[in-house]
Amino acid sequence: MLSSGVIVPIIYKILAVLLVCLLFYGCAGNRGSQNDPEFDEGITETELHERAQRALLIGNYVEAIEQLELLESYFPFGRSAEQAQLELIYANYMRTDYDSAILAADRFINLHPQHQNVDYAYYMKGLSSFQRDRGFFDILLGTPEPLRDISGAKEAFTLFAQFLNQFPDSIYAKDAQLRMYHLRNVMAESELAVAVFYLQRDTWLSAVTRAREVIEHYPRTEVIPFALVVLVEANHRLGLTEARDDALEVLARNFPDYQGFNEDGELVIKPRVRNKDRSILNTLTFGLLDKPQRGEEIRLKPRVPIR
Numbered sequence: 001m002l003s004s005g006v007i008v009p010i011i012y013k014i015l016a017v018l019l020v021c022l023l024f025y026g027c028a029g030n031r032g033s034q035n036d037p038e039f040d041e042g043i044t045e046t047e048l049h050e051r052a053q054r055a056l057l058i059g060n061y062v063e064a065i066e067q068l069e070l071l072e073s074y075f076p077f078g079r080s081a082e083q084a085q086l087e088l089i090y091a092n093y094m095r096t097d098y099d100s101a102i103l104a105a106d107r108f109i110n111l112h113p114q115h116q117n118v119d120y121a122y123y124m125k126g127l128s129s130f131q132r133d134r135g136f137f138d139i140l141l142g143t144p145e146p147l148r149d150i151s152g153a154k155e156a157f158t159l160f161a162q163f164l165n166q167f168p169d170s171i172y173a174k175d176a177q178l179r180m181y182h183l184r185n186v187m188a189e190s191e192l193a194v195a196v197f198y199l200q201r202d203t204w205l206s207a208v209t210r211a212r213e214v215i216e217h218y219p220r221t222e223v224i225p226f227a228l229v230v231l232v233e234a235n236h237r238l239g240l241t242e243a244r245d246d247a248l249e250v251l252a253r254n255f256p257d258y259q260g261f262n263e264d265g266e267l268v269i270k271p272r273v274r275n276k277d278r279s280i281l282n283t284l285t286f287g288l289l290d291k292p293q294r295g296e297e298i299r300l301k302p303r304v305p306i307r
Contacts (some may be wrong), residue, residue, distance in 0.1 A: 045075040047085065047258060061095040082108075089124045098132035099236065101125075102257045119167040123176060126163055130156035132185065149288075150190045183229050188218035207234040208243075218287045225255040236298060245303055252302035265305055269298040 050069040055064035068088045075081060092101035104123040112123055125292045132152050160176045160183070167173060195210035207230055214227040228251040236245035248267060251258060262268050 045078040049080040061091045064091045098128040101128040119170040122163040123172040126156050126159035153183045153186050185221050188221040188223045192223045204234045204237045225258045248302050265298045266301050
């Protein structure tokens with residue numbers, strides 16, 4: 001009979017042999033897997049790129065990203081490597097994975113700063129930045145853009161400005177300019193919304209400050225006449241007649257067709273119902289019952305005729 005001192009080493013040897021066999025079998029099995037393209041040793045660069053492009057054409061962006069990443073891993077210096085990196089930016093953007101799109105764009109810019117298509121990477125980085133902060137419920141419910149978090153819009157505006165500075169003749173330049181025009185209006189409307197918020201809560205001085213910021217920082221946007229009206233009303237409430245009349249004159253000279261002017265050339269500011277003037281019954285019935293008394297409308301004649 002074998003003693004226990006002899007049996008134990010034999011058991012250890014047998015276990016060691018079994019472990020090696022299991023590891024070898026596992027590696028061989030993985031390498032022979034037909035379901036995982038990552039271990040398809042016979043695949044060519046062209047085949048991988050064609051797979052990715054087919055996936056892009058049918059809108060299967062998850063599959064396209066997988067194939068493009070494999071192409072980069074297998075053929076990092078291949079003929080299709082740079083194009084695959086650009087397509088990876090697009091695929092991530094279309095998949096609404098904007099963070100990954102920005103990372104892919106940054107990576108391309110850092111690796112190929114002199115590439116003939118690097119302008120595309122800068123352009124897509126701007127687009128992704130704008131879209132990134134649009135929440136699911138904002139898109140689903142159609143929340144107006146000025147009422148959303150516009151930090152992404154500000155960042156996108158800066159990125160588009162940098163893009164146009166570096167690539168003024170790019171084929172994407174005109175589209176970037178149009179998007180900047182839109183973003184500028186969104187930012188101006190957001191500032192105006194804050195000014196109106198203060199106006200509705202009788203915080204006249206804050207309303208004046210915000211309205212001035214709109215006029216000074218966004219002078220050629222669509223909301224300027226509305227910002228001037230906020231400035232007129234807030235200064236009127238504060239008793240600052242000279243500042244009120246100055247703002248009213250600017251409005252009359254530059255926007256004589258503003259909808260708030262009546263046939264006599266007067267600016268008519270209709271009274272608003274403030275939340276603090278509403279009763280609980282009026283609030284619960286959505287304004288149908290126990291309606292609060294409205295104040296008198298304001299009528300102001302500009303120093304210059306508008307008709």
